[in-house]
Amino acid sequence: MPEGTRGLDSGAGRDMCGQAMTKRRVAIVLFNLGGPDRSESVRPFLVNLFTDPAILRVPGFIRPWLGRLIAWRRTKPAMENYAVLGGKSPLLELTEEQGRALDAAMAHDPDIEVRSFVAMRYWHPMSDEAAHAVKDWAPDEVLLFPLYPQFSTTTTGSSIAAWDEACRKAGLSVPTTTLCCWHSDGGFAAATARLVQDSFEKARAELPADVKLRILFSAHGLPESIVNAGDPYQWQVEQTVASVVKHLDIPDMDHIVCYQSRVTPQKWIGPSTEDEIERAAEEKVAILICPIAFVSEHSETLVELDVEYREEADHLGIPGYFRVPAQNSDPAFIAALADLARGALGSGRSLCSFAGGRQCPKQHRDCPHAKARVEARVAVKEPA
Ligand SMILES: C=CC1=C(C)c2cc3[nH]c(cc4nc(cc5[nH]c(cc1n2)c(C)c5CCC(=O)O)C(CCC(=O)O)=C4C)c(C)c3C=C
Numbered sequence: 340m341p342e343g344t345r346g347l348d349s350g351a352g353r354d355m356c357g358q359a360m361t362k363r364r365v366a367i368v369l370f371n372l373g374g375p376d377r378s379e380s381v382r383p384f385l386v387n388l389f390t391d392p393a394i395l396r397v398p399g400f401i402r403p404w405l406g407r408l409i410a411w412r413r414t415k416p417a418m419e420n421y422a423v424l425g426g427k428s429p430l431l432e433l434t435e436e437q438g439r440a441l442d443a444a445m446a447h448d449p450d451i452e453v454r455s456f457v458a459m460r461y462w463h464p465m466s467d468e469a470a471h472a473v474k475d476w477a478p479d480e481v482l483l484f485p486l487y488p489q490f491s492t493t494t495t496g497s498s499i500a501a502w503d504e505a506c507r508k509a510g511l512s513v514p515t516t517t518l519c520c521w522h523s524d525g526g527f528a529a530a531t532a533r534l535v536q537d538s539f540e541k542a543r544a545e546l547p548a549d550v551k552l553r554i555l556f557s558a559h560g561l562p563e564s565i566v567n568a569g570d571p572y573q574w575q576v577e578q579t580v581a582s583v584v585k586h587l588d589i590p591d592m593d594h595i596v597c598y599q600s601r602v603t604p605q606k607w608i609g610p611s612t613e614d615e616i617e618r619a620a621e622e623k624v625a626i627l628i629c630p631i632a633f634v635s636e637h638s639e640t641l642v643e644l645d646v647e648y649r650e651e652a653d654h655l656g657i658p659g660y661f662r663v664p665a666q667n668s669d670p671a672f673i674a675a676l677a678d679l680a681r682g683a684l685g686s687g688r689s690l691c692s693f694a695g696g697r698q699c700p701k702q703h704r705d706c707p708h709a710k711a712r713v714e715a716r717v718a719v720k721e722p723a
């Protein structure tokens with residue numbers, strides 16, 4: 340758990356007249372996916388994932404056994420992936436590091452005392468543990484901060500539901516702000532573009548002048564049915580890429596958005612990253628892959644991109660294969676997270692996006708702002 344950085348005068352600041360004032364204690368709850376901490380945890384982690392109603396959209400009475408069956412089938416390939424990483428996911432350590440960096444970045448904010456807590460969705464520490472830790476710290480306010488820039492019902496939406504349930508069980512009731520998405524936040528886009536620009540320049544320096552270099556912005560995929568049902572994730576991924584591209588200084592840039600990590604037989608959104616690697620090989624174009632929907636290194640960057648896809652690209656004779664590092668605790672990225680937190684806390688809204696209100700076009704019915712409006716309308720109709 341990030342311990343946070345507390346100044347010596349923690350808990351007290353000064354107002355405009357120099358009078359001592361009490362700082363608001365703000366617990367920032369960082370939502371993330373979580374990952375197994377040892378090889379024995381791979382199966383139960385997958386069971387948690389595939390029995391989540393946000394992921395496996397089948398009638399409730401089928402879900403527990405179908406979810407277990409899918410998890411059982413996925414265990415071997417997943418274990419092989421995590422074995423490359425020493426049998427565990429690096430996600431918890433990296434998320435805790437981001438939490439400590441965020442606390443440090445906000446340590447001198449005059450009127451708030453911030454402490455970050457990690458709430459993983461599918462492996463420890465999960466929402467129940469985080470809710471108890473937050474309750475023990477006794478904050479004045481809570482900010483729910485997903486470490487997913489783009490909202491999906493399968494990620495942020497699912498974490499919010501798990502958090503609400505955990506708070507109910509823990510008896511935690513504190514004024515809460517939920518930041519639903521930050522796909523096109525300027526600070527995030529600029530920090531990400533800096534990483535892309537650096538990697539592009541390094542790759543360009545290694546390649547012969549006549550070899551073209553294409554940027555593949557690769558996001559985690561999603562079953563198409565979830566997007567068709569109204570999930571705004573794909574639209575938001577496209578917005579992120581457009582925002583990052585605006586900050587790049589690359590003449591005649593060749594880029595595309597694609598999707599990786601398909602794990603079920605249904606149709607997933609495309610084009611797939613694998614197909615794009617194949618196309619680049621056919622066209623004798625080198626590629627720079629930039630993970631765009633997840634802000635830490637994890638199994639899908641360190642294994643899928645760095646090992647599996649790289650091997651496939653080499654096998655296909657691609658003229659160059661490069662990857663942009665994930666943001667992790669990059670200082671400009673952490674500064675962007677701190678600004679997002681300040682913006683959300685100062686917004687006066689209980690639900691806000693990076694820009695305040697709703698950003699998603701209306702066909703994306705699963706945008707939480709759309710849901711909040713429907714719930715408010717229903718509440719108004721309820722008899723007193
Ligand atoms: C139907 C299945 C899945 C959906 C939908 C899904 C959405 C989704 N996931 C991420 C980010 C991550 N997922 C990660 C691992 C992972 N995801 C699934 C399945 C679905 N994800 C599985 C089965 C796994 C386990 C790994 C495996 O079996 O290969 C991870 C990696 C975590 C780690 O420990 O390293 C991330 C990150 C997003 C952003 C998303 C939808 C928008």
Ligand SMILES: [Fe+2]
Nearest residue numbers: 372559560600
């Ligand atoms: Fe996933």
Ligand SMILES: [Fe+2]
Nearest residue numbers: 698699706707
């Ligand atoms: Fe939205």
